[in-house]
Amino acid sequence: MQELLFNSYLAYNAGRHFVFDNYTWNRDGSDYTDYNGKLIPSRIPNTALIRGSSVGDPFPPGDNASLAVVKEYFDKVCPEPTVISSDEVGRTLAGDASAQTVLEAWVAKLRQMDDHRCIEIERDTLQIFSIWIFGSSRVLDIYPGFAAFAANRPLIAPPTFLDRWLPSLPFFRPSSPYPMISGLLVLHVRRGDFAEHCEHLARWSARFNGFSSFPGLPDAFEPPPGAGWGENTPENTAVYMRRCFPTVAQIVEKVTAVRETTAGRGLRNEWVDELKAALYAMGGVERVMGSRDVQLNWEQKYIAQAVDMLIGQRAQVLIGNGFSSLTSNIVMMRMANGFAPEGNRFW
Numbered sequence: 001m002q003e004l005l006f007n008s009y010l011a012y013n014a015g016r017h018f019v020f021d022n023y024t025w026n027r028d029g030s031d032y033t034d035y036n037g038k039l040i041p042s043r044i045p046n047t048a049l050i051r052g053s054s055v056g057d058p059f060p061p062g063d064n065a066s067l068a069v070v071k072e073y074f075d076k077v078c079p080e081p082t083v084i085s086s087d088e089v090g091r092t093l094a095g096d097a098s099a100q101t102v103l104e105a106w107v108a109k110l111r112q113m114d115d116h117r118c119i120e121i122e123r124d125t126l127q128i129f130s131i132w133i134f135g136s137s138r139v140l141d142i143y144p145g146f147a148a149f150a151a152n153r154p155l156i157a158p159p160t161f162l163d164r165w166l167p168s169l170p171f172f173r174p175s176s177p178y179p180m181i182s183g184l185l186v187l188h189v190r191r192g193d194f195a196e197h198c199e200h201l202a203r204w205s206a207r208f209n210g211f212s213s214f215p216g217l218p219d220a221f222e223p224p225p226g227a228g229w230g231e232n233t234p235e236n237t238a239v240y241m242r243r244c245f246p247t248v249a250q251i252v253e254k255v256t257a258v259r260e261t262t263a264g265r266g267l268r269n270e271w272v273d274e275l276k277a278a279l280y281a282m283g284g285v286e287r288v289m290g291s292r293d294v295q296l297n298w299e300q301k302y303i304a305q306a307v308d309m310l311i312g313q314r315a316q317v318l319i320g321n322g323f324s325s326l327t328s329n330i331v332m333m334r335m336a337n338g339f340a341p342e343g344n345r346f347w
Helices: 002-014 071-077 099-111 137-151 194-203 234-244 248-259 276-282 300-313 325-336
Strands: 032-035 038-041 082-084 119-121 181-187 269-271 287-289 315-320 344-346
Touching: 002 099, 002 137, 002 325, 099 137, 137 325, 181 248, 181 300, 194 234, 248 276, 248 315, 269 300, 276 287, 300 315, 300 325, 315 325, 325 344
Parallel strands: 082 119, 181 269, 181 315, 269 287, 315 344
Antiparallel strands: 032 038
16 A cells, blocks of 8 residues: 555656556456455455545646556557666665655656656566565655645545445545544454564564654554564563554553543544453443444455555544554554544554
């Protein structure tokens, strides 16, 4: 998601049309893919997940930027594009280059190629904006300009069934397209194979994702000292697991602490899974729902993450996983919509 938005922002700054594709799990031409014994769509249109200029919607009046186009259109009008390797710019940058530095270098490169109508980045070369940028505070210096770009139009949109489920949604308020739902506490709790991922993060002393590291956010994380390269102590690993893969008891402890803060006053509803009994036992909770409680038809269930993100965007308080890109996506949107930093918390 972040790569899609940043690449479209790059095209915007370079004065070019951004080309977007489907969200593609499998490029072998099949309609469905076997994933852990279940069939999932090989491709999902990005317009089912987001809306806005990144997927071809018009820019605000007065902004004459080039519209984004679908890949099928690009392939039709650009049968022989100029193909360049991302290394042409990447090798000119320092290894710790920030997102803004990368943006400016690529804008300069593309503007030098104004005589080339169609440009394609070679598929098997490195990302323009690497995972190392998104996973560190090096992403934050691009945010002021990017937020101004994003704030003028909604980027995440719910499926239309949410009109019925959340009737208060004011989709087209220019000042605040997704206002806060008072009393709503959203918890992002990762489970399953994320336990192995958290152990991997501990071994390499990883930091929070970049957009979970805005200055002023509560619950900042600093890797504990004493780690090796590719290994860590049991004590440090326990610190990572508490922040990345908390137990039910640790989750309840965190929720209790957050409800006692100024930002947490009046919280009544939690959006969580597999914690209902423990959260009800706290008292003062009117309703607890999990992602699996949402009634989705067979098409809607494949964009359930977008639904979760929208609800997280609108929470009075979000408690998320700072190591997860889904949490950092939500935090990014909440900050762009002017939500108070203290409403963004982390395990």
